[in-house]
Amino acid sequence: MTEWSVLIGGRAGEGLNKAGMILCHLLQERGYHVYLYYDYPSLIRGGHNFSLIRAVERPVFAHRDRVDYLLALNQETVERHRWRLAEGGVIVFDASAVRAEGVGLPLQTILREVQAPDIARNTGIIAGFSCAAGIPWETMEQVLEREIPRGIETNLAVARKVYGAGCTLRQIPELPRGRRHPILTGNEATGIGLLAGGLSSFIAYPMTPTSNLLHFLAEHADRYRLKVVHPENEIAVMLMALGAAYGGERVAVGTSGGGFCLMTEGLSLAGMAEIPVVIVLGQRPGPSTGLPTYSCQTELSFAISAGQGEFPRLVVAPANPAQACRWSTTALNLAWRYQVPAFVLVDKNVAEGAADFDPGGVPAVAPRESVRWDGTGTYGRYAGTDDGISPWLSPPSPGQTVKVNSYTHDELGISTEDPLLTVRLQEKLQRKGAALAAEVGRLQPVLSTGPADARTVLLTWGSCTDPCIEVAGEHGLRVVQPVVLWPFPAEALRAALSGADRVVAVEQNTTAQLARLAAAEGIAVHGRILKYDGRPFSLEDLEARVREVVA
Numbered sequence: 001m002t003e004w005s006v007l008i009g010g011r012a013g014e015g016l017n018k019a020g021m022i023l024c025h026l027l028q029e030r031g032y033h034v035y036l037y038y039d040y041p042s043l044i045r046g047g048h049n050f051s052l053i054r055a056v057e058r059p060v061f062a063h064r065d066r067v068d069y070l071l072a073l074n075q076e077t078v079e080r081h082r083w084r085l086a087e088g089g090v091i092v093f094d095a096s097a098v099r100a101e102g103v104g105l106p107l108q109t110i111l112r113e114v115q116a117p118d119i120a121r122n123t124g125i126i127a128g129f130s131c132a133a134g135i136p137w138e139t140m141e142q143v144l145e146r147e148i149p150r151g152i153e154t155n156l157a158v159a160r161k162v163y164g165a166g167c168t169l170r171q172i173p174e175l176p177r178g179r180r181h182p183i184l185t186g187n188e189a190t191g192i193g194l195l196a197g198g199l200s201s202f203i204a205y206p207m208t209p210t211s212n213l214l215h216f217l218a219e220h221a222d223r224y225r226l227k228v229v230h231p232e233n234e235i236a237v238m239l240m241a242l243g244a245a246y247g248g249e250r251v252a253v254g255t256s257g258g259g260f261c262l263m264t265e266g267l268s269l270a271g272m273a274e275i276p277v278v279i280v281l282g283q284r285p286g287p288s289t290g291l292p293t294y295s296c297q298t299e300l301s302f303a304i305s306a307g308q309g310e311f312p313r314l315v316v317a318p319a320n321p322a323q324a325c326r327w328s329t330t331a332l333n334l335a336w337r338y339q340v341p342a343f344v345l346v347d348k349n350v351a352e353g354a355a356d357f358d359p360g361g362v363p364a365v366a367p368r369e370s371v372r373w374d375g376t377g378t379y380g381r382y383a384g385t386d387d388g389i390s391p392w393l394s395p396p397s398p399g400q401t402v403k404v405n406s407y408t409h410d411e412l413g414i415s416t417e418d419p420l421l422t423v424r425l426q427e428k429l430q431r432k433g434a435a436l437a438a439e440v441g442r443l444q445p446v447l448s449t450g451p452a453d454a455r456t457v458l459l460t461w462g463s464c465t466d467p468c469i470e471v472a473g474e475h476g477l478r479v480v481q482p483v484v485l486w487p488f489p490a491e492a493l494r495a496a497l498s499g500a501d502r503v504v505a506v507e508q509n510t511t512a513q514l515a516r517l518a519a520a521e522g523i524a525v526h527g528r529i530l531k532y533d534g535r536p537f538s539l540e541d542l543e544a545r546v547r548e549v550v551a
Contacts, residue, residue, distance in 0.1 A: 002057050002171050004032070007081055008125065009050035011072030018148070019122040020051025021354065024183050025047075025143045026135055027055035027127070028356060031175030036354040037063045037536065044290045048076055057175060061320040061355050061466035065538045068170065069133065071125050072098050085303050090170050092128045094121055103132055105162055114157040123148075127159035131166030134173075184357040186350040187213040188320035191220075191282060193328030194252050196365070201227040201244045203237050204254035207545050208293050209348040210282040213254045234259035238266030238277075245275045246404055248394030250336060252278035252328075257286055257299050260435060264306045267341055271311030271429075273404040274382065274390065276335040276342070276370075280328070283347040285534045294534030295348035297462055297508040300517075303343045304486040312433030314342035314440070315486035319465035321355055325362050327483060330443065333368035338389060338436045345485070347508070349463035349536045356392070380411040380533065384424065388432030437487035445484035446492040454478035456550055457497055459525060460506040461485065461514050467537045468506050471546050482514070490521040502526050504549050506542070 004027070008019050015036050024034040041047035052063045066086040072078045072093040078100045085091065091102030096109065107124045111117075123144065130140045137160075145152055146160060176539055184192075191213055194202070205216040206316045218228040227249070231237050237253050238430035244251045255263060260281055270277050283299040285291040303315050314334050318324040328344050335342035370392035379400040383390045390411075403413030408425060410416050449469050457478045458468045465481045472479045480496045482489055497503060504527040505515035515525040527549045531537055537545075 001236055002173070002175065003071075004055045005067040005086075006053045006055075006069040006071065006129070007050055007067045007077075007084060007123070008053075008071040008073070009048065009077030009081060010122070011045070012040060012047045012049050013045040014049070014073055015119050015122050016040070016049040016051055019126060020053055021183065022143060022147050023051070023053045023129070024354065025147060026130060026140060027053065027172070028180060028183065029139050029143060029177075030055070030135065030172055031177040032056060033059045033356050034354075035060045035063065037349070038352055038354075039535070040293055048080060050077065050081070059355065059358075060470070061353065061463075062470055062539055063536070065540045069129055070102075072100065073121055074098060088170060090132055091133055092125060094125060095336055097163065098541075103128055103166065107162070110158055110161045114154060114161065116154045116158050120155055120158045122161045123155045124158045127162035127510065128166055129349045131132075131163045134168040134171035181356045181358045183354055184321050185354045186210060186318070186321045186324045186346060187352065188216050189325040189357060190318075190328045190344060190346070190351075191216045192359075193325035194278070194332055195220075195226070197329040197332030198250045198324070198367070199224075199226065199252055199332060201229070201241070201249040201251040202254070203229045203231065203241045203244070203251065205231060205234050205237050205259060207234075207254075207256040207259045209257060209284060209295070209351040210254040210280055210281070211348070213280060213436070214354065232483065234262040235266065238263040240268060241269055241277050242273070242275050245277055246402075248396070250332060252280060252332065254280045254282070256282045256284050257302070258289065260299075260302070260306070268307035268309055268311070269406045271307060271313070272406050274339040275404065276339050276340050278328070278331050278335050278344065280344045280346065282351050283345065285532070286315050291534040293348070294439055295463070295508065295536060296532060296534060297347060297464070297513070299345065300461075300485060300509075300513040303345055311429050312338070312340050312436055313486060314338075314340060314436065314484070315345055316343065316484050317345040318350060318483065319462055319463040319481060320350065320353075321357050322362050324350060325357075325359075326365060329365040333365065334436065334439065337368040338432055339370065339392065340432070340436065346471060347463050348531065353463070355364055371432040378412075381413045382409060382411045382425070382428070384411060384428060386431070387435040388428045388430070389435065421466045432518055440484050440487055440489060441492060443484070444492075445482060445489040446496045447481045447483060448478060448496045449481075450478040451476055452478070453499060454503045455500055458503065458506050458546070459497070459503050459514065461516065462508075464506050464508060464537060467539055467542050470539055471543045473484065475550070476547065477546075477550070485514070485517070488517055488521065490523070493518065493521075493523060497523065502550070504529060504546070506537075508532060508536070
């Protein structure tokens with residue numbers, strides 16, 4: 001398989017994320033599928049940032065440790081990442097700031113000559129890479145004009161001087177070019193999925209790693225007649241969302257673990273009042289602030305049990321942008337159909353990781369609407385039904401009262417402490433949960449990849465899935481991924497694991513939270529591969545761990 005990896009590194013504030021995306025577009029123009037992982041500390045300026053770009057013949061959503069090109073804007077990048085350089089790899093560096101062997105570029109001199117700002121160094125080093133990799137000038141010029149139209153003349157002047165003085169060292173060959181697809185982050189794909197599901201309001205307080213979902217939807221709000229609101233804190237976010245949903249808006253919120261902590265009382269209100277809302281929950285390492293710009297899978301137990309009392313909810317955990325698009329649409333549909341809170345559980349690797357995105361590869365999701373009140377008699381917001389789903393009516397509705405209540409209530413929404421009515425309400429919620437679970441079972445909630453007769457299975461979820469699929473392919477293993485994690489799809493999981501005599505859980509947490517859910521259903525897990533340093537599995541790291549556990 002033909003593939004290349006490139007790392008570009010420097011300090012925060014030097015445009016490393018944008019530079020990484022430009023590299024993705026350059027490699028895509030050479031006919032490759034691309035994946036980008038962006039690593040950065042919780043600093044506005046300073047610290048060490050880097051982007052890892054992998055270009056492959058087929059779609060991927062995982063990175064390798066080794067790189068073919070190391071692009072260094074400062075000495076720290078060389079010192080930290082020299083170990084990654086593959087045999088024959090090339091270092092391209094700013095000779096005014098870095099000492100190394102490779103392609104030294106006099107970037108500060110060139111910037112002074114064309115009177116360019118310091119941030120244009122990343123354009124210069126991209127031009128040096130393009131020349132060394134044999135990427136034609138015309139290709140680079142086209143990408144720069146498309147990706148940085150503001151100040152393009154200055155950036156082109158820098159790039160032209162660097163490119164004209166360079167030479168081809170290790171050519172990245174061009175592949176047959178298919179249709180070029182947009183390169184999207186998981187946040188952007190989630191936003192597209194929510195819009196496809198009929199999202200009409202998005203409310204969020206910015207919190208890594210879902211901040212860019214707020215920015216993306218705000219940028220496109222006018223086009224889709226979308227209301228986007230940034231309140232003063234996460235408590236206000238949840239309560240405003242519930243008010244919007246009560247008024248008939250299809251609403252979602254974005255947050256991370258610390259912000260969701262503040263939302264949990266409102267989540268319980270949604271459960272008791274049967275108000276639908278979608279929560280895009282971006283996991284990051286805790287407890288407390290933890291590592292705010294890094295990644296983990298520690299919020300699964302939190303999402304399925306948050307809030308006081310017992311009430312049904314939906315939790316889905318997509319693995320990549322394509323799944324994020326499809327399952328955010330599904331989550332929105334099911335939240336409104338069943339009048340429950342629904343979680344799209346992502347992490348930094350899914351939310352901020354980027355890849356080329358083929359919208360034609362996302363299965364269509366059939367719309368699911370709320371059951372509307374038929375207008376007969378007096379409206380009861382909590383009318384009893386066989387499946388526990390009460391007919392929906394939004395205010396204002398002349399002649400009818402649409403009453404919601406966080407207190408135990410009767411069918412009209414009137415508060416009560418009557419034991420018989422209390423039992424009736426709790427059993428209604430349980431019937432609704434059972435109906436939701438039955439529908440989830442029809443949605444292929446568990447995915448299986450690899451040989452159906454493989455005796456060893458990697459059981460995983462979320463962003464660990466794609467690295468597992470690549471590593472499993474080298475060893476003839478099966479990968480099983482529950483996409484829906486609550487209601488827990490126990491029967492579908494048993495079917496997917498059928499024939500396996502060794503199940504190994506692969507997760508980014510310390511307690512194997514998915515494995516514990518499986519064990520609670522009597523599903524045996526025989527080994528665990530756990531990573532909890534805030535960084536995603538590289539293919540080399542995971543392959544070594546799989547060999548150890550499976551041997």
